[in-house]
Amino acid sequence: MRMTEADVEFLTLPGAVRAAVAMVSVTQWTEVAQAFARAGARLVALWGSDRRDLGEGMVVLAAYAAQDGLACVRLPLHHAVPEYPDLSSLYPAAGRMQRALFDLLGVRALDAEDERPWLRHGAWPADYFPLRREIDATRQFEVEQERYEFVSVAGDGVHEIPVGPIHAGIIEPGHFRFSIVGEKVLRLEQRLGYVHKGIEKRFEAMPLAEGHRLAGRVSGDSTVAYAWAYAMAAESATGCVIPPRAAWLRALLLERERVANHLGDLGALGNDAALAFGLAQFSRLREQWLRLNAEVFGHRLLMDRIVPGGVDANLDMDTLARLRRQCDDIEQEVKLLRAIYDEHAGLQDRFQNTGIVSPELAARLGLCGLAARASGQARDLRIDLPCAPYDALGVGLACETAGDVAARVTVRFDEVFESLRLIRAIVERLPAGEVRCELPVVEGFGLGWIEGWRGEVLVALECDRSARIRRCHCHDPSWQNWPLLEHAVIGNIVPDFPLINKSFNLSYSGQDL
Amino acid sequence: MLFLLKQVIRTGICTEPAPQPTEEWQVATERLQDNILKLLGRALAIRQIDAGSCNGCELEIHALNNPYYNLEGRGIKFVASPRHADMLLVTGPVARNMQIAVKRAYEATPEPRIVVAVGDCGCTGGIFGESYASCGRIANVIPVDVAIPGCPPPPLEILRGILSAVSSRPAQAPAKLQGTSRSP
Numbered sequence: 001m002r003m004t005e006a007d008v009e010f011l012t013l014p015g016a017v018r019a020a021v022a023m024v025s026v027t028q029w030t031e032v033a034q035a036f037a038r039a040g041a042r043l044v045a046l047w048g049s050d051r052r053d054l055g056e057g058m059v060v061l062a063a064y065a066a067q068d069g070l071a072c073v074r075l076p077l078h079h080a081v082p083e084y085p086d087l088s089s090l091y092p093a094a095g096r097m098q099r100a101l102f103d104l105l106g107v108r109a110l111d112a113e114d115e116r117p118w119l120r121h122g123a124w125p126a127d128y129f130p131l132r133r134e135i136d137a138t139r140q141f142e143v144e145q146e147r148y149e150f151v152s153v154a155g156d157g158v159h160e161i162p163v164g165p166i167h168a169g170i171i172e173p174g175h176f177r178f179s180i181v182g183e184k185v186l187r188l189e190q191r192l193g194y195v196h197k198g199i200e201k202r203f204e205a206m207p208l209a210e211g212h213r214l215a216g217r218v219s220g221d222s223t224v225a226y227a228w229a230y231a232m233a234a235e236s237a238t239g240c241v242i243p244p245r246a247a248w249l250r251a252l253l254l255e256r257e258r259v260a261n262h263l264g265d266l267g268a269l270g271n272d273a274a275l276a277f278g279l280a281q282f283s284r285l286r287e288q289w290l291r292l293n294a295e296v297f298g299h300r301l302l303m304d305r306i307v308p309g310g311v312d313a314n315l316d317m318d319t320l321a322r323l324r325r326q327c328d329d330i331e332q333e334v335k336l337l338r339a340i341y342d343e344h345a346g347l348q349d350r351f352q353n354t355g356i357v358s359p360e361l362a363a364r365l366g367l368c369g370l371a372a373r374a375s376g377q378a379r380d381l382r383i384d385l386p387c388a389p390y391d392a393l394g395v396g397l398a399c400e401t402a403g404d405v406a407a408r409v410t411v412r413f414d415e416v417f418e419s420l421r422l423i424r425a426i427v428e429r430l431p432a433g434e435v436r437c438e439l440p441v442v443e444g445f446g447l448g449w450i451e452g453w454r455g456e457v458l459v460a461l462e463c464d465r466s467a468r469i470r471r472c473h474c475h476d477p478s479w480q481n482w483p484l485l486e487h488a489v490i491g492n493i494v495p496d497f498p499l500i501n502k503s504f505n506l507s508y509s510g511q512d513l
Numbered sequence: 514m515l516f517l518l519k520q521v522i523r524t525g526i527c528t529e530p531a532p533q534p535t536e537e538w539q540v541a542t543e544r545l546q547d548n549i550l551k552l553l554g555r556a557l558a559i560r561q562i563d564a565g566s567c568n569g570c571e572l573e574i575h576a577l578n579n580p581y582y583n584l585e586g587r588g589i590k591f592v593a594s595p596r597h598a599d600m601l602l603v604t605g606p607v608a609r610n611m612q613i614a615v616k617r618a619y620e621a622t623p624e625p626r627i628v629v630a631v632g633d634c635g636c637t638g639g640i641f642g643e644s645y646a647s648c649g650r651i652a653n654v655i656p657v658d659v660a661i662p663g664c665p666p667p668p669l670e671i672l673r674g675i676l677s678a679v680s681s682r683p684a685q686a687p688a689k690l691q692g693t694s695r696s697p
Contacts, residue, residue, distance in 0.1 A: 172563050
């Protein structure tokens, strides 16, 4: 396989997503990055792997969203000088990924502008790199709080508001440093990594058949997306083809997860704009939705239903009819609530022109997923690179151009209706047959890439001959989108921050790992 | 506005009269109301802390605030500061990067402070265990009164755990759900 944009021979990977991998030299690493940047391709993820025991040294990998699919390049590093050319000057999103990669593996991006630690806050020493294979991960160190240099803003009347890591609501921890003048935000700087719990190290040596449980707990609200991406990567690494019914059931689960999250967000967004009615109504619908999940699939959030080789769920005709009826009911309710949201002047006043990300900025900084579609980026993996059953279903794109909170609300409404349509289509056309098969026991490398409700979830997996995981990297779309939130709040007032933040609803756990 | 009001009337009150398990539960509810009043003399104020969870437990704690459970109607509410709280509801294994923040929040909570650990990770460290990055269960960092198992525990179990913590206190009776010792 040849990626149109880059002059490198790629090897096609087996699997449900169109992906290819190529070994590159240091020069090619930069050339490929430049070629993709010229062609407008995005950087999806950047990670590393310690393959010194296999004689390859440390390897840095980057995945790009190319025209023909997912293009992954691997750069083996010099054993004495584990450094690689910086990508952040071409792809701003790479900055934090490179900092995290250094904290975990000790490989450095050469000439990177920002070399502050990202995930290491002082809980382990600067010369301890947990993802190196010889490292014993059970070792614990005394926690020392390290000073972190925030970028400071100076000027008449400028002051700072530090927020977090523990926030005022029921949300995940992280630190926000606002530089403000009066009510107006001049600058926001995020510091994340507080919920780093060593997930990637935890994957090492885990049986391949059990990794979906850990992947499904990278970010609880996207458990289906992660489990599917993990399973897809495992199937790609071992060359396993799942039964058609399993793929259709996976899509059913993914769309149910999308609806559940959108319902929750639509309520919370109303609430953050002082319409408590919205929260009460949407959280009522979400509860109904989750209760049927529990009845039909045995888990309210659908954890552990997708397994390598298929799904751990099967549905009879009566259950399918119930799922369908619920779609009809929820659709009517959401239509009513949308009309109320649309005509509520106070709500629209808060939503419109708040937290704008222009389409130009979204494209330049690599915004992805739902937030990108609200900023004119017409991209959805279910449409652009549809795996089964999306190729047969045909997904309608939800896209807005205003890039404000209102646009992100509109995209959510549109996607709820589209997902309800998809669920009904799946229920009607669900193929018969097996729902699970065995994974072959082989050594391999595989990729999984899924359009979750928030955006694209990527899982890259290396497994060995004894059906164990060697390395598993999970990438959350929040890596790309957190920096855009810093831009979206500039010039807005501090009280609008919770609303803007909620309209992105990014994952902390997913990026902290 | 007319549509909004119509929707409010149409929806009615969907709060469920008594959560499951019914009989035992109703007794606990009554006991709880008494105990809260005896112990605190006012509504129970909870400060939730995510010490390193995957966010699954937070989703279910959020759900506890939906009209089906009517938490505030039962005299329980979530507050923004540990200084206003009677109870800390803590999720996740404690990430080492959160260790200092969790201890500080605990110290900022006025006595008598109750700590409820939510979820398998909070109870045992769960799937994340103990490592260079994770302190494991909540009780490894601050004293815990009640630990609610589940991944994540559904809202009703979380509510049951909150009630177990409060109603077990004055009589020093063993908590209904697996409790961990007070000493860290």
